[in-house]
Structures are given as structure tokens and as C-alpha cells.
Amino acid sequence: MRTDYSRSVRLGGLAAGVNETTLRERMEGSPVHLTADGCLPAVAETLEVLVADLRRWPVPLSLDPGHEPGRLDDALVRRLVETAAGIDPDRPLRIGAPPGEAPLRLHVGTEPTPDVAVAGAPDGHGARLRHAGHPFPGLNAPGTGLGAVLTAAMLAGEAFKVVAGLPEGKFQVTPVVDFCPVLPGEQPGTAVAPPPELERVLLGGGGAIGTGIALILDLLRVSGELAVVDREVFEKPNVTSYSTGTLAEAAALLPKVRLIAARLRRIAVTPFHGTVQDAIEAVDTGTLPWPRTVLGGLDSVSARHDLQRLHADLTLDGSTGGPVGTTVALHEALPTGPCLRCYYKADHTGKSAEQRLNELTGLPLARIARGQEPLTEQDLEGLDDQQRQLVRQFLGRPVCGLINSPELGGGTDDVFRPSAAFVAQQAACLVVGAWIARSTGLITGPVRRIEYDTRFGPQPDQMTDHWAPVPECACQKDAALIERVREFRRTRR
Known part of the structure; x- marks a missing residue:
């Protein structure tokens, strides 16, 4: 089974204003290279989320484990390779120097090298991001799991602007970002309360x-x-x-x-x-x-x-x-x-998801109501040739969730955004x-x-x-x- 990039490519195409074929070709030609400070608190959690986020796009992806004293632990590197392979075994995470010409470089840590485009670090429950030429302040607190996910997601967001080729006016480059989702108006690291049970x-x-x-x-x-x-x-x-x-x-x-x-x-x-x-x-x-x-x-x-x-x-x-x-x-x-x-x-004027699915596929409403049951050849009976061709690609899949399927996107553009x-x-x-x-x-x-x-x-x-x-x-x-x-x-x- 091959990895299905249709949803991430569709979102990228919408954001960039290009068709999905163009967007996919653009991503496949946009390598991303990662480095990190192995001594940074929560670096492992941040990298695991970031590698997974980037592997969910069809981009060439590489990681440099670094050198002592901040070299990434070998066990962590193996986990990162396994994480990427679990999402797409045909696009492995390359360990070492990136191949080809200069890729987009991202760094997890507060001391990036000059060739890094964007660096990020979790600070308590929040995140700090800096574009090249903008130094980090001292961190207020060790990063938490919340700070790690936010940092990884925001770094991936910065990469998305580049690899998707967003046009001018459709995004903003903010050289300095400091944000905490616990206390949005305060500096990261100010809120350090542990979560309750x-x-x-x-x-x-x-x-x-x-x-x-x-x-x-x-x-x-x-x-x-x-x-x-x-x-x-x-x-x-x-x-x-x-x-x-x-x-x-x-x-x-x-x-x-x-x-x-x-x-x-x-x-x-x-x-x-x-x-x-x-x-x-x-x-x-x-x-x-x-x-x-x-x-x-x-x-x-x-x-x-x-x-x-x-x-x-x-x-x-x-x-x-x-x-x-x-x-x-x-x-x-x-x-x-x-x-x-x-x-x-x-x-109250719009049609339900079940009604829209019925109109798109011809499947009876009574069959759609049995949403957990996988579609079988028997469900093709009574459909016209066009409906049968459409529904056949979903055989073996439950009915529930089909209305949000990219294959039905032609009829759901107004209601479904991947x-x-x-x-x-x-x-x-x-x-x-x-x-x-x-x-x-x-x-x-x-x-x-x-x-x-x-x-x-x-x-x-x-x-x-x-x-x-x-x-x-x-x-x-x-x-x-x-x-x-x-x-x-x-x-x-």
C-alpha cells in the first residue's frame, strides 16, 4: 500500500493557488534538511513531531545528527527513521548531509548555524521561532510536550510556506515569534503549571x-x-x-x-x-x-x-x-x-451529509445509515454505470467518512477543506x-x-x-x- 498524499497536496494547492499536480511536483523538488541541539530540553519530542509532519508531504527529507556535545542520541535517530517509515516507507528519512543543492534548513534549538532559515525551541508550554539573523533570548523554562508540539507544528508551517510556494500576499514572514497557548498574551515559559489529572x-x-x-x-x-x-x-x-x-x-x-x-x-x-x-x-x-x-x-x-x-x-x-x-x-x-x-x-437550508452522499453515489439512504459496514460488490447493484464506477473504488471501506473523501471532492468543495x-x-x-x-x-x-x-x-x-x-x-x-x-x-x- 502506497502513501496517499492527496489531502496534504490538496490543501497546499488551495493555499498556493495551483492545481494539485503542480503542487506535488513542487513539493517533490523541495528538499528539507533538519538539524538540532541534542541538549535542548524536549528536543526528542519536538523532532519526532516535526519529522512526522514533514514526512506527511512528498518532500525529500534529511537529518544531520550533529556532533558532540550536542549530537542526537542514536536511539532517537532510529526512532525518527522508524517514524518516517511508518508514514511512507518509500521515502525514507535520509541521515547525514542532504543530497543535491541547498535545501530549506530548519533547526530545533537556540543556536542555529548561519545557513539555517528558521529555528525553533519549546519554552515551557509555548514556542519561540527565529528566522535567520534574529537571536534567541534565554529560555524561561524547560520545554514541555505542549511546547514541543507547538514548536514542531509552527516550524512545519514555516516550511509549508516555502515548499508549497505560497504567492506574495497569501502568507506572512514573521522573523520573531513568541507564543504560548496557555497564556496567549504572555511570554512563553511564564506558564509552567503542570497539567492536572x-x-x-x-x-x-x-x-x-x-x-x-x-x-x-x-x-x-x-x-x-x-x-x-x-x-x-x-x-x-x-x-x-x-x-x-x-x-x-x-x-x-x-x-x-x-x-x-x-x-x-x-x-x-x-x-x-x-x-x-x-x-x-x-x-x-x-x-x-x-x-x-x-x-x-x-x-x-x-x-x-x-x-x-x-x-x-x-x-x-x-x-x-x-x-x-x-x-x-x-x-x-x-x-x-x-x-x-x-x-x-x-x-437548516443545506442538505445533510447523508443526502449529499446519496446524490453523489446513488447509494440508498438506508445503506448509508449502516455507516460502519464496508462496501461490497452487492452495493453496486442498482447503480448506473457512472455511479458504479465511482463507488467501486471504495469497496472494502466503510460508508462513514466517504463524504470527506478527496475522491468525492468535485461535489464537496463548498463543505470540505482538507x-x-x-x-x-x-x-x-x-x-x-x-x-x-x-x-x-x-x-x-x-x-x-x-x-x-x-x-x-x-x-x-x-x-x-x-x-x-x-x-x-x-x-x-x-x-x-x-x-x-x-x-x-x-x-x-
Whole structure:
């Protein structure tokens, strides 16, 4: 099975304004070379995420382990090679000097050589990036797993601008970046509070953002209990857009909840393979604990509205989107408002995903409703020749998730924007940063909406605003009923 780069190439093509064939050829001719300071705190975590992010593109990728005293540990180098091979065994990570002409050079550390274009280092829960000619200040704190993921994702974002060849005006080069997702207005390293234990927390969505959240929780060495809800399985196109998962796991069609459970080595995970509505019913029958905190990584308005109906004390919703899929956002929501229905208005005029899939493929709605069952030759019966040709390429795959498949992109351009791992990871960093800030009391007061475009980078002085509840929203009109539901769920613990 070969690696499917369609989603990352599609996002790159949208951002660069070129067709996907041109973008892929451009990436294949854009080598990236990595160096690092082996003595930097959290260098291993940063490199593992960065290598994986870059290997999710069809770029030539190389790594120089360096020399003493800052040489990378041999065991780490082997892990990096294995990480790259798990994503694409046909494009190995080259160890040593880069081949060919001068590539884009990235460095993890605070003392890059003059030929490095961009360097980055985790500082506490945050990240610091410097372009060539701009020195680093002293770091305030050792890097954490959150800082490592953010640093890697932002370095990958800088590489994306170059290897995708973004045109002038479609991105911004910021020579100095200092950002912390826990305290967005403060310098990195100021917030060093360790994350608390997970208690009555639910992760809604095991996709690009959900796997990013799981990656961060694992690298932060968080413990406790977590319920994970998702109805889909991990497939080949997910390998290059999610933060965890290999080609082998995609071939096994592993449920996404199981993929995340395997990654969270210190957390007792309750995998719930179903929809959010199914999870709500399980909560009300007492078979799934009622969460007091919800971390969201869903990709539709209706699913977010369902997530709000869990009526948790706090919901932290992460999202990606914007004109080309590079914008990230955090929405903090309360059962008393603003809730996710205040942020995301329902579109009652549009067609459901099931209706659109029915129109695109001819598959009956009753068959689409059995979303977990793989498509078989029998499902081709009753379709016309064009529909049969389209659906045949999906044989063996579950129906759920097909509406977001790149192969159906011609009919879904208005509703589906592919994400890239480095984008989703920055959304995940906002979610986990908010969870740390709220659960430890570092931030109190009104709920926030935070948003920025990863092509331009975070702007701490202008990317945060505070929302009030929408008066006509259900969280206001049905406040008494919502409180009764919450009280009922509290008694079932």
C-alpha cells in the first residue's frame, strides 16, 4: 500500500493557488534538511513531531545528527527513521548531509548555524521561532510536550510556506515569534503549571484535531481517565493528515478510538465507537460517565451541536477552516452560554451529509445509515454505470467518512477543506492550552474565542475576543430544562 498524499497536496494547492499536480511536483523538488541541539530540553519530542509532519508531504527529507556535545542520541535517530517509515516507507528519512543543492534548513534549538532559515525551541508550554539573523533570548523554562508540539507544528508551517510556494500576499514572514497557548498574551515559559489529572473528561472526535490532542496529552505525560468518542475508522488518506497512525494501522482499518487509546499510554481510555448522539444516550442510561469537561475536535456544525447537548461544565472546541483550511480556532463554551450553538449557527437550508452522499453515489439512504459496514460488490447493484464506477473504488471501506473523501471532492468543495497535521496540531494546542489554563485557574472570567491563520501566525494582541450568549439560543430559552438535565446526569455518577 502506497502513501496517499492527496489531502496534504490538496490543501497546499488551495493555499498556493495551483492545481494539485503542480503542487506535488513542487513539493517533490523541495528538499528539507533538519538539524538540532541534542541538549535542548524536549528536543526528542519536538523532532519526532516535526519529522512526522514533514514526512506527511512528498518532500525529500534529511537529518544531520550533529556532533558532540550536542549530537542526537542514536536511539532517537532510529526512532525518527522508524517514524518516517511508518508514514511512507518509500521515502525514507535520509541521515547525514542532504543530497543535491541547498535545501530549506530548519533547526530545533537556540543556536542555529548561519545557513539555517528558521529555528525553533519549546519554552515551557509555548514556542519561540527565529528566522535567520534574529537571536534567541534565554529560555524561561524547560520545554514541555505542549511546547514541543507547538514548536514542531509552527516550524512545519514555516516550511509549508516555502515548499508549497505560497504567492506574495497569501502568507506572512514573521522573523520573531513568541507564543504560548496557555497564556496567549504572555511570554512563553511564564506558564509552567503542570497539567492536572484527567477526571470526567471526554474527547469528542478522533480525527485530525482529536489525534493532535491525544498526541499532546501523551507527550505531556498526563494521567487519569478519558472517554473518546468517534464512529469512524482510520483509513489510508488519514495517514498524511492526522497526528498519529501508520500505513499498517490504516490497512487494518483500526477504529479511530482504538488508535487514540493505543497512543495514550498513561491514561485509562474508554473508547466509544459511535456518534456523539450515541454517547449522549449512553450517558443517560448510565453506561458512559457524564463528562464535566469536553475537548472537541469535530468537523461539522451538527456534530458540534450534539457535543453541546452533553451539557458539560466546560466545552473547549477546536477547529480548522478558513478559505484554504489553514485557519485554527478555539471556542470556549458553557451550558449557560455562550454555547457551541451560539458560536455555530445551524444551516437548516443545506442538505445533510447523508443526502449529499446519496446524490453523489446513488447509494440508498438506508445503506448509508449502516455507516460502519464496508462496501461490497452487492452495493453496486442498482447503480448506473457512472455511479458504479465511482463507488467501486471504495469497496472494502466503510460508508462513514466517504463524504470527506478527496475522491468525492468535485461535489464537496463548498463543505470540505482538507487539513494538514501542522494546522490541526496548532488547533489542538489551543484546546489543550485552554484546558490547562482553565483547570488550574490560570485564566478565569469570560469565555474566549481565539482564532488565527497559520499562514500568518498568531497575533496575541488581536486574535482573542469574548462572546456573550445569543438571546434566542436554546442555552438561554431552555436554561431551566438544561439545568434539570445536568442535575439528572450528576446523580448518575
